[in-house]
Every structure is written in structure tokens, then in C-alpha cells.
Amino acid sequence: MRIKGNPKILLVSGDSYTREISFEGIEIELIEGVYFSSEKLSICKKLEFDDDNNVYVLHLAPNETENFAVGTTTFDLTIRFINGYIKTIQYEAIITILEKSNKVVCYGW
Secondary structure (H helix, E strand, O other): OEEOOOOOEEEEOOOOEEEEEOEEOOOHHHEEEEEEEEOOOOEEEEOEEEOOOOEEEEEEOHHHHOOOOOEEEEEEEEEEEOOOOEEEEEEEEEEEEEOOOOOOOOOOO
């Protein structure tokens, strides 16, 4: 079992973030859900499944990321299978939250 792609996340506080996650060596039908969690960021979120592309999608909205502490910490991706088996597929991967330093005023926000 492994995840395709780079495990690191880099985002700006207050911005949206989306990543598609696919797996090698796992039958999708056996998965109940995939979860993104970070205790230091106070988040545990179930990923959405995109039937058309056969991938899980991690989407973080601006109202979620604006509450993240600026800096570098870790996150896990955990799979829960339909039989109750749980497997942390990505353990203590790096997530870096950058401070938004240039305010967007040209759109009237």
C-alpha cells in the first residue's frame, strides 16, 4: 500500500487547498473512508471520494486554513476499511502554513 505523489503540503493561511489522493495496492471498494488529521492544527476531516476520477479529495476551505497556526507541523492520512481495520498510510507528513502578508484589497474584500 502506498500513496501516489508528494506527501508534503504547503499552503498560505486563509487560502483554499485541494489535493487528489490515490492509492496503489488497495481496492477502493474495501475503503470506508480516508481521514486527514493533525492534532496541532486541531483538525480531523474525512476526504470526499470522486467517483469520476477514482480518487479521494482533500479540500481545505479558507475558513479552515485561516485558523491554522503559521509554521511547520505534521499530519497523518488514515484509511478505515469496511471491516473496521485501520491503517495509517501516511504518518507525520510535513505541512507548512505560511502567513498571508499581502492583503487582497483590489477585489473589495
